Amino acid sequence: VVxxxxxxxxxxxxxxxxxxxxxxxxxxVELLDLxxxxxxxxxxxxxxxxYEICFVGPSPIVTTAQGLIVNTTASLxxxxxxxxxxxxxxxxxxxxxxxxxxxxxxxxxxxxxxxxIASVCSAAFILGRAGLLRGRRATTxxxxxxxxxxxxPEARVEEQxxxxxxxxVITSAxxxxxxxxxxxxxxxxxxxxxxxxxxRELVVYLRRDASHGQTSVYLDYRTxxxxxxxxxxxxxxxxxxxxxxxPELAAxxxxxxxxxxxxxxxxxxxxxxxxxxxxRLELVETLLSSAELSIEVIARRAGFSDARSLRRVWAAHHGxxxxxxxxxxxxxxxxxxxxxxxxxxxxER
DNA sequence: AAAATTAACCGCCAGG
DNA sequence: TACCTGGCGGTTAATT
Numbered sequence: 001v002v003x004x005x006x007x008x009x010x011x012x013x014x015x016x017x018x019x020x021x022x023x024x025x026x027x028x029v030e031l032l033d034l035x036x037x038x039x040x041x042x043x044x045x046x047x048x049x050x051y052e053i054c055f056v057g058p059s060p061i062v063t064t065a066q067g068l069i070v071n072t073t074a075s076l077x078x079x080x081x082x083x084x085x086x087x088x089x090x091x092x093x094x095x096x097x098x099x100x101x102x103x104x105x106x107x108x109x110x111x112x113x114x115x116x117i118a119s120v121c122s123a124a125f126i127l128g129r130a131g132l133l134r135g136r137r138a139t140t141x142x143x144x145x146x147x148x149x150x151x152x153p154e155a156r157v158e159e160q161x162x163x164x165x166x167x168x169v170i171t172s173a174x175x176x177x178x179x180x181x182x183x184x185x186x187x188x189x190x191x192x193x194x195x196x197x198x199x200r201e202l203v204v205y206l207r208r209d210a211s212h213g214q215t216s217v218y219l220d221y222r223t224x225x226x227x228x229x230x231x232x233x234x235x236x237x238x239x240x241x242x243x244x245x246x247p248e249l250a251a252x253x254x255x256x257x258x259x260x261x262x263x264x265x266x267x268x269x270x271x272x273x274x275x276x277x278x279x280r281l282e283l284v285e286t287l288l289s290s291a292e293l294s295i296e297v298i299a300r301r302a303g304f305s306d307a308r309s310l311r312r313v314w315a316a317h318h319g320x321x322x323x324x325x326x327x328x329x330x331x332x333x334x335x336x337x338x339x340x341x342x343x344x345x346x347x348e349r
Numbered sequence: 350a351a352a353a354t355t356a357a358c359c360g361c362c363a364g365g
Numbered sequence: 366t367a368c369c370t371g372g373c374g375g376t377t378a379a380t381t
Contacts (some may be wrong), residue, residue: 246357256371261358273357273379305380312379357378365370 002207014330019189021084022115024126026099032089033120040182043085043198049190051084069229082187085110088120094147097125100215104130111168118170118185119136120178127169128152138171139164176198193237194223200230221275224267228253232260232272239301240279277313280304286315289324 021041025031041051085107090097103132107130111117119127125148133155138222140148142159149157158164161182163172172181179202187195199223222233232253236244247270249259264272283302287293293301299310314322 257357258359259370261372265358271358309380324376353381355378357379358376360373360375363371364371365367 009090016047019050019084020054021086023053023055024085024087024103025055026090026097029090029097032091032122033174034088036176036179037086037088037182039202040179040186040198044085044190044194044200047194047197047201049198056168082109083115085115085117086182087123087126089119089123089141090126091122092176093122093125094144094151108132112166116168116170116185118172118181120172120181121174124148124171125151127171128155132169133171135161136166136169137164138169140172140173146205158312186253193234196237197234199311214246221268221270226263226267227256228260229263229267232264233268234277236272236279238278240276240283241301243252244276254257276303277317281314281317284310284322285325288322298322 011045021038023031023034023038038053043052045051045053079250087107091302095302103126107127111130111132117127117132119140121141122144124133124144127138128151133152135154135156137156137158138148139158139161145159148155161173162177163170163184165184170181172178183195183199186198216278217305222230224230235249237251246257246260250260253260253263254261261271264270264275268275270278278322280302284298286300287301294307295310296307299305299307302310304310304313311321314320314325318325
């Protein structure tokens with residue numbers, strides 16, 4: 001995808017493949033909850049996702065609770081669209097924390113330039129000071145939600161969320177939910193397969209957005225530790241529109257068909273075919289709401305042989321028909337933060 | 350719409 | 366003995 005209207009030689013392809021993650025380090029302040037999210041980006045990078053982690057802030061060296069010693073740049077870099085700025089929690093953020101004046105300004109400028117701002121735990125207060133929570137849905141550690149709502153009345157604080165995404169501002173609740181949030185960012189950037197690999201590597205159980213009670217099927221059913229089953233799942237996620245036969249899947253997993261079915265069900269609670277159906281239905285759901293495609297086209301794109309078979313499978317799962325879902329979807333007002341399909345140029349609106 | 354074909358699944362058993 | 370694994374055959378479910 002070539003950026004329309006771009007001129008000159010300033011942007012090389014390699015630049016675009018790297019998503020800088022700037023970690024904001026405040027002077028003389030202990031950074032909390034940092035290791036988990038950074039691990040996620042680091043692991044993703046080792047798996048080919050290309051994140052570049054960079055500690056920034058007004059102070060030259062910071063020692064974190066995790067024992068990390070980080071070099072920070074003396075000045076805050078210019079921030080461009082697509083970057084992630086990770087703001088870790090700090091002690092006393094809700095109190096009298098002294099914040100260098102240029103930090104708030106830098107944050108809001110970076111956001112205006114298109115950077116994604118991600119906070120962990122009490123860092124939501126730092127976002128608040130930068131004015132980034134105005135009119136936005138947000139969350140913080142459960143013990144601080146009341147204080148946050150009080151301090152920033154214009155923020156719509158959500159209590160029961162692991163993390164909340166609103167526009168390019170993502171706030172998370174606490175230590176572990178910072179990992180969930182980071183994984184969600186990885187899923188956005190590099191797809192569900194990458195996210196599930198990273199999650200598995202870190203042996204975390206994750207969900208995508210507890211505030212909606214929603215889980216992603218790509219990331220679900222991954223809480224087990226059976227490598228053969230994971231291989232089969234990876235294969236299905238990658239090729240879920242293809243006709244994958246059980247023997248073929250067994251070959252990928254390195255077991256017999258009989259044994260794979262047994263292991264699969266033991267590890268995930270689902271049979272391979274049922275898992276594949278869930279993957280396909282997940283795609284159908286997003287296609288139904290995000291595009292003007294016929295049921296027939298959606299069915300084929302999601303790997304069903306035709307609309308008829310989709311309708312049957314859909315009915316078995318949801319009790320109604322795909323078109324009735326779409327009607328209900330359209331009747332509802334569109335969501336504020338239109339989580340559009342990734343990739344392509346913003347198709348209209 | 351019904352019948353035929355094919356694939357998935359599972360109980361059961363045997364060998365290691 | 367307890368457990369893991371693969372193969373066989375029958376049943377169920379999907380597809381044509």
